Amino acid sequence: MRRKVFVSKVFERKVVVITGGCAGIGRALAERMAQAGARLVIFDLEQNAxxxxxxxLADRHNADALGLRCDVSDATAVQQAIAxxxxxxxxxDMLVNNAGITHRSRVADTSLKVFERIMAVNFYGALHCTQAALPSLIAREGQIIVLSSLSQYAPVPDRAAYNASKHALHGLFETLRGELDxxxxxxMLVCPGYTATDLRKNVLVGDGSTAPQPALAVxxxxxxxxxxxxxFQGALKRRQLLVLSNLDWRARLVARCFPRLFDSVLLPRLAGTRVSQDLS
Structure with a gap:
């Protein structure tokens, strides 16, 4: 009983900033942190949302919350919001780098502006927020949580820019972890598997326009x-890596050591299809 009471108080009154917090994993995490008594700051693009x-959050959880319209790819806007x-x-006390976008197009058919936009949000957005918040996080011995992806272990076809941005996040934040020793x-780097979010509804295509994509049949x-x-549980334990993948460790090992076998056998099974280019 004492342990439960202690755990329930860990995040009480802690200030938690969540980027891209109006939908999907970000919104769900905002609700979970509100339940734990945290003070929430949500960054997103739509003020009405x-x-x-x-x-x-106020009505349901009596949470002290603030919503700030902020494009994380804009370094100046991020600095102002964090200030x-x-x-x-x-x-x-906690920064959750959750904001992200994706695309569906082959490398040969993807314009440079799509690569730049994906990196601007997924990679530079996390960098901007982290650099701006770092002095406060150090002073308060806080946490940085970064939403990576299954693609860190098994890159998904037609997602080169997205896959690259997630690999870049690991390079950045694993280096930062060492520097903060x-x-x-x-x-904590978090690698979810396929998750039922709205990310697929505004997917970039090769020319930079957006088009909704069908849900995966996984x-x-x-x-x-x-x-x-x-x-939430990983943050309680101050984990460094959280893999919530649809692939177990054996499949990830195959993806690393035997990529052709993974592409031809395991990836189609994961997607529920024999045509890997139909993955979304």
Whole structure:
């Protein structure tokens, strides 16, 4: 009983910033942190959605929450938003780099602007937020949580820019973890598998326009709430790596050591199809 009470108090009144927090995993994690008594700051692009979420968190969980319209790919906007958070709440205890976008197009058919946009949001967005929040996180011995992907272990066809951005996140934050040794700041990389989010509804295609994509016909699809609960539990334990993949460790080993076998046998099975280019 004492342990449960202690765990329930770990994040009480802690200031948690979540980027891309109005939908999917970000929203589910905001609700989970609100249940734990955290003070929430949500970054997203649509002010109406932010206002609705803040009201929901207040009504449902009596949460102290702030919604800020912020494009994480804009370094100046991020610096201003983080400064506002520190001024209002006194500091930041946890930064969740969740904002991300994806695309569906082969490398040969993908314009440079699509690669640049994917990297601007998925990679540079996380970098901007982390650099801006780092002094406060160090002072408060906080946590940085980074949403990576299954593609870190098994790149999905027609997602080269997305896959590359996730690999870049690991290079950045694994290096940062080493540089923060001795500061008591924890860095946790999270690699979910296929999750039932709205990411597929605004997918970039090769020319830079957006088009909704059909849902994957995979055997196991996680809910955002399940992923959020796993992240919450990982944060409690201050884990460094959280793999929530549809692939077990043996399949990931095959993907690394025998990529042709993985592409021809395991990847089609995971997708529920024999045509790997139909993966989304």
């Amino acid at each position: 932010l206002d609705a979420l803040v009201q929901h 506002l958070v520190v001024d209002r709440f006194g500091g930041i 001795g500061t008591r700041v924890n860095v 055997g196991r699809v996680a809910s955002p709430q399940d992923v959020a609960e796993s992240i």
